[in-house]
Amino acid sequence: MSDVADWWRTSIIDMEPGRIEIRGRPIEELIGTLSFPQMIWLMLRGETPTPGQSKLFEAALVAAVDHGPQAPSIATARMAVTCGLPLNNAMASAVNMLGDVHGGAGEQAVELYHFVQRTENDLAGVLADWTAIHGPILPGFGHRFHKPTDPRAPRLMALVEIAKNDGVCEGDFAQTAQEIEAEIGTQKGRPIPMNIDGATAVIYAELGFAPPLARGLFCLSRSVGILAHAWEQSQQGGRNKGPTPPQYRWTFDPENRG
């Protein structure tokens, strides 16, 4: 059916003049009552989380807000304001960068955990199956900068442990992730610890979020860092600021050796 009024359909929001209802609840009853993470959860899932769920969810949102101006997304936000863009366009330019490689590891890690849990095989075999399909990088483990340990992951995993003890969640995703971590370490002969994406993926999986929402929620979280850096750069000034100082420019490589 494609009547005009029916062309866009949503279960999220209903309105008439003077009335806004989010998931069936008047907006004025939500404002000042729900926390921001509870509102995010309500918008995505149609119900509000328990206090325990909300607290764990909030920890994941807090953990990923920033990883510095070396990240392409943050660098883009800072360059954008020096190009004269207002904050909304700077934020958009930066969030756009959170693609499969930069922002997709959380989503991929949730998929990996589900894949491991539903595949009947020994773990080494399952991981080999995964890498045969998706390539050699196992999402959620190891960090090119934080060696040996990404400080965010153990903290998040401790919160998952507490939440499980409190009955907030009941899945096996922490165990799955730790078994993968152990297996990779054995295969490599050195620890390849879980990183922030692996840990937030445990949380999002435990809380029942579909894999793509792990990426979406990462985008929300990192938008905070993007906004903060864009704003700071706008206060610093700078016009048309390129990636490196002007005198370095780039290497002309006619042979294109890459």
Next chain:
Amino acid sequence: MSDVADWWRTSIIDMEPGRIEIRGRPIEELIGTLSFPQMIWLMLRGETPTPGQSKLFEAALVAAVDHGPQAPSIATARMAVTCGLPLNNAMASAVNMLGDVHGGAGEQAVELYHFVQRTENDLAGVLADWTAIHGPILPGFGHRFHKPTDPRAPRLMALVEIAKNDGVCEGDFAQTAQEIEAEIGTQKGRPIPMNIDGATAVIYAELGFAPPLARGLFCLSRSVGILAHAWEQSQQGGRNKGPTPPQYRWTFDPENRG
């Protein structure tokens, strides 16, 4: 100076392998401790808000998450996923739309309040000065859909009143906004009530945020709705979904009468 290591500078984040500090505080001490709004505030301002400030701030963030698929930003997010875009690109496309007209009213309203407060003139004169510079639309007042009243504004203003009584904030922005509202009503001969942008602008101004951050924070808030609608659309399916049902298409108007 433009040494390489000095090319990008920030007071927001410091790192070395295994250590991440946000505004001088180890990330693992913030995760599970700060609320998400507190973390947003810390990132933007270098300090954490008081509980009262945090609560008022959170209400503004909650209030603006969504206004439905008729808004160009939300429509863009929904169309984007039907074009095959993952959530990060859909979110970016949508946030990009929050320009001067769609996402800028909060920023402009904060500017208006500051302008009124610093200009020595009767209010009618000050508003005439403003419109002479910025055009006839006074940002933050009236709503083309919610007549007579945007239900979010009175709720937010009630929270401001409570916060002021509790000593959370001490500015005159609520009063300024109400005086503007009264003046416009007098001039028009009918009520032109404060809308959500006018009310969140009171909050952001009371809490000491610079005008452009009112836009940035609106982008953060509306990103929630953008994500929720993009995700819902991805679950509904649809390929290359245009704005109106296919049979309507558009009007070819060779005379270009607009």
Next chain:
Amino acid sequence: MSDVADWWRTSIIDMEPGRIEIRGRPIEELIGTLSFPQMIWLMLRGETPTPGQSKLFEAALVAAVDHGPQAPSIATARMAVTCGLPLNNAMASAVNMLGDVHGGAGEQAVELYHFVQRTENDLAGVLADWTAIHGPILPGFGHRFHKPTDPRAPRLMALVEIAKNDGVCEGDFAQTAQEIEAEIGTQKGRPIPMNIDGATAVIYAELGFAPPLARGLFCLSRSVGILAHAWEQSQQGGRNKGPTPPQYRWTFDPENRG
């Protein structure tokens, strides 16, 4: 190696104060000498095309500039300017929409032709292999609107025929595409004619462009329509123009039946 000056490397452009060389050729020798399509080719490939190649290439660029405001990309561009965005941001919002579903068919069709040519099997079997991997839609054939025939395709294919007779290109991509078209028609029991993506894919494949560049070149071409519609909308005016007229809004569907 990651010395700073070596961090970004390119074979496309070299500069020093007062000198710009594109692919080893001074810019002032190219301006007023190369056509715009020749410049595009030079930028992408490091050499200039023959006149015959340039003419065929230009036809593909001309063919795809616009398909009307019902296309999500064009609709986005038009909405963007009513949100207050300048042309660069409106164009970016729109080009961003040209993802796998909206802008990727040309790239996928080039891949399909290569897949057919390198797979030893009867055509029905090869197409079955393709759809097993990529899903049921064969890129480049059929059009949901232009039934029976997309008027751009036969014209482009006639130009390919002329180019082949003139020795401009020597591949078998036209034949491959026509065999696929015939096979699909046989399977479906009705003609499923080649569309613009199938035809431009023949051209880009014949001219030796890698599959992703078929998407990139489509983006360049459609950017023309995007700019034209954004500009026209800015002349028409309109503020915060949503997808459908305001009175239609959307259907609230609490059951989320999609």
Next chain:
Amino acid sequence: MSDVADWWRTSIIDMEPGRIEIRGRPIEELIGTLSFPQMIWLMLRGETPTPGQSKLFEAALVAAVDHGPQAPSIATARMAVTCGLPLNNAMASAVNMLGDVHGGAGEQAVELYHFVQRTENDLAGVLADWTAIHGPILPGFGHRFHKPTDPRAPRLMALVEIAKNDGVCEGDFAQTAQEIEAEIGTQKGRPIPMNIDGATAVIYAELGFAPPLARGLFCLSRSVGILAHAWEQSQQGGRNKGPTPPQYRWTFDPENRG
């Protein structure tokens, strides 16, 4: 009026199944007949240019395709593909950067020329009026890298001279630009030569394009360089490539001295 079919109106394109008309002309008559610049002109203006106009227009499009990976737009495109973005999203991220500071100088220079031509005052006074409104930078003159001369500008101005001698255009924009150049040089006590934005602005103004289209056309032109660099980077590889080599990162500056 806002009937659905009337909601989006355009004079650019008309369609029914099997028929596409651009500005009233069947698409199949344009493909293989119009050059790409002629098609751009037709889309934007509803008519085709004369051969002389087309040639001058094409020179401006060719001139601005690239200025290297140090430009924030090109840097963004290259980073984007290392984040896993396909070419459409990489191009969008980059075009988005072409804001007032990075991509707006051509538009501003056309406005400046019009401002000078319509203001009755001596040139020094007119330029003082302009900078009082718009700030100290006169768009289109001087270049922070190409000292003393941007090699593109004299070549473009020579083509304008030829075009004027051939009767292609009859405006005074070249003269206006040269008078501004002379006046700035006198004021500064050293030559501040016209740059590419100043020279393309002369061309676009002579050819009758409105100021915002100078920015739009720059975006089209630079999209070529953006695509070429994105493609080259995708062939080079690299994952999550930040602006500077990893060991440099950034300077933590808790005092925020900028």
